[in-house]
Amino acid sequence: MNDPARESDPAFGPVPTAPSPAAPGESNAAAPGADPGVNSRTEPSARPAGRRARRWRPGSIGLAALTIAAIISLPILTVAAFLFQETDLMGHLAESLLPRYIANTVWMMIGVPAGTAVIGVGCAWLVTMCRFPGRLILEWALILPLAAPAYILAYVYSDFLQHSGPVQTAVREFMGWGPREGWFPNIRSLPGAIILFTLTLYPYVYLLARAAFLEQSVGVFEAARTLGCSAFAAFRRIALPLARPAIVTGVALALMETLADFGTVRHFGVQTFTTGIYRAYYSYGDPVAAAQLASMLLGFVALLLTVERLSRGKRGFQSTGAYKILPGYTLKGWRAVGAMAACAIPIALGFLIPGGLMVAMTIKAGNLFEARTAELVWNSASLALLAAVTAVLTAVILAYANRLDRSRLARGAVRFSGLGYAIPGSVIAVGLLIPLGAFDNALDGWMRDTFGLSTGLIFTGGLIGLIYAYLVRFMAVALQTVEAGLAKVTPNMDDAARTLGRGPLRTLRQVHAPILSTSLLTAALIVFVDVMKELPATLILRPFDFNTLAITAHNLASDERLTQSAAPSLMIVLVGLLPIVLLSRRIARARPGASAKYRRKRGAPRRPDALADPAE
Numbered sequence: 001m002n003d004p005a006r007e008s009d010p011a012f013g014p015v016p017t018a019p020s021p022a023a024p025g026e027s028n029a030a031a032p033g034a035d036p037g038v039n040s041r042t043e044p045s046a047r048p049a050g051r052r053a054r055r056w057r058p059g060s061i062g063l064a065a066l067t068i069a070a071i072i073s074l075p076i077l078t079v080a081a082f083l084f085q086e087t088d089l090m091g092h093l094a095e096s097l098l099p100r101y102i103a104n105t106v107w108m109m110i111g112v113p114a115g116t117a118v119i120g121v122g123c124a125w126l127v128t129m130c131r132f133p134g135r136l137i138l139e140w141a142l143i144l145p146l147a148a149p150a151y152i153l154a155y156v157y158s159d160f161l162q163h164s165g166p167v168q169t170a171v172r173e174f175m176g177w178g179p180r181e182g183w184f185p186n187i188r189s190l191p192g193a194i195i196l197f198t199l200t201l202y203p204y205v206y207l208l209a210r211a212a213f214l215e216q217s218v219g220v221f222e223a224a225r226t227l228g229c230s231a232f233a234a235f236r237r238i239a240l241p242l243a244r245p246a247i248v249t250g251v252a253l254a255l256m257e258t259l260a261d262f263g264t265v266r267h268f269g270v271q272t273f274t275t276g277i278y279r280a281y282y283s284y285g286d287p288v289a290a291a292q293l294a295s296m297l298l299g300f301v302a303l304l305l306t307v308e309r310l311s312r313g314k315r316g317f318q319s320t321g322a323y324k325i326l327p328g329y330t331l332k333g334w335r336a337v338g339a340m341a342a343c344a345i346p347i348a349l350g351f352l353i354p355g356g357l358m359v360a361m362t363i364k365a366g367n368l369f370e371a372r373t374a375e376l377v378w379n380s381a382s383l384a385l386l387a388a389v390t391a392v393l394t395a396v397i398l399a400y401a402n403r404l405d406r407s408r409l410a411r412g413a414v415r416f417s418g419l420g421y422a423i424p425g426s427v428i429a430v431g432l433l434i435p436l437g438a439f440d441n442a443l444d445g446w447m448r449d450t451f452g453l454s455t456g457l458i459f460t461g462g463l464i465g466l467i468y469a470y471l472v473r474f475m476a477v478a479l480q481t482v483e484a485g486l487a488k489v490t491p492n493m494d495d496a497a498r499t500l501g502r503g504p505l506r507t508l509r510q511v512h513a514p515i516l517s518t519s520l521l522t523a524a525l526i527v528f529v530d531v532m533k534e535l536p537a538t539l540i541l542r543p544f545d546f547n548t549l550a551i552t553a554h555n556l557a558s559d560e561r562l563t564q565s566a567a568p569s570l571m572i573v574l575v576g577l578l579p580i581v582l583l584s585r586r587i588a589r590a591r592p593g594a595s596a597k598y599r600r601k602r603g604a605p606r607r608p609d610a611l612a613d614p615a616e
Contacts, residue, residue, distance in 0.1 A: 065401035111191075361562070404504060425536040
């Protein structure tokens, strides 16, 4: 017997019940396009009104999603509100530094995509379609540079390649030059920053390109070879066009991380919008100028996404669903050596060399096991854990609301909540400091006038504002992972749970949560590592006398104490290795086109057409 209280749940709509036997001449089949969450026995005349009411009057979870979207949009709206205000500082910046900001940003928008695309796509194709010694090791080792932020490599290579560093000293001694003789390229420059960004961010392109190559059918390549295409021609004319969306997505992620960086460009003395925002807010004390610079940087990101969308046009990118075992091209002689070198050089420059230098510098400084290091690890880990839990819980609410309420309003709110990853941390920080600072001052003034007490800075002086910024910045990472996990839960499971008397919340807790456990852990792990590495938002919004590993490494490197900065930098890299190892193991599982021997070695299913987990 159905519970009357559940028959008309005001928060989530009617509860589906088991259909009664159809009367003669009637049918229990739902109308085409009917919402599976609504009773199929609803009268046809009442359905349009009911669907309109469901679309524009979401339930409690839908309202929660709209509220979260409004909160997340606050930094963007704040930055946009100051765009057309007048400030004397902007006139000064427009005459002196703004052209340099624009020029350096444009050069990075050209150099980093080109470098990451060449390395990422080339290595992905080599380890996917070619067979050469060491391929199985290189295919997962190519992900390792992702564990080291670009600013960490900037600190390490600055010490290694500077005038008094071991490289230039050894070259001068070998050549018999004096201290002022010889010419060496300056690593602290715009080209040096582009190279370091490329070495640390190419794994974004590599991961997505390799997944796209693995999902392509071998049949189209066999057809191309029978038509006289060489291996390179088939790669250029077939594989690249089919993998274009994945490659462009990886390049866009790398470019967004480049535009959001602060530590590398600040340490190298490269003037960009991020350094300008920090200088305008803290050095000049002008939040309006900082917000206007943030708006310009946000415009660069919007322009990037718009150009990519327009360039795609109406073209579709789809491969066939029939997969065969990848035959692979066996490389021998100098071709095998060249493939090994092409894959090993990015790993060595992006991870092995800087990792070894950090270990040597840490041993030399002897500050890895100091009490201060333990305190920094605790501050960073606790802050990252709190942000990860908050982001995952919020992502569950948004994803579940999108699953229950299929209206355009709720769907748009969920999509808008995931735009924060495309916004640099400095923009989010400025967009939060202005409204939260005004609210703190208003609350403190009211408390003083009413009760004679001072509340101080609750949001901008504590961890609340910092967690808020992390939530805006990394919501997309958690949301996409949770949505991928929810895709594995079929609507029939929801209908069965509701038929048995389970409400939406109990269904989420008893049905969805066990299935989502892996996705939730993956999302929390990724957000945890991202927060550990985040520098600009932490630097701007951190409470007074609260330091993390990233801030300490940045401060020591800014004071040219590069050896002392090795210990916190090494700890950040070690923490980042955990999700990298887990990610490489997930990628090595069943993929379309992998060989049976490779699958058995990895413990994956023997079927060559097994599809990848959507959460991967």
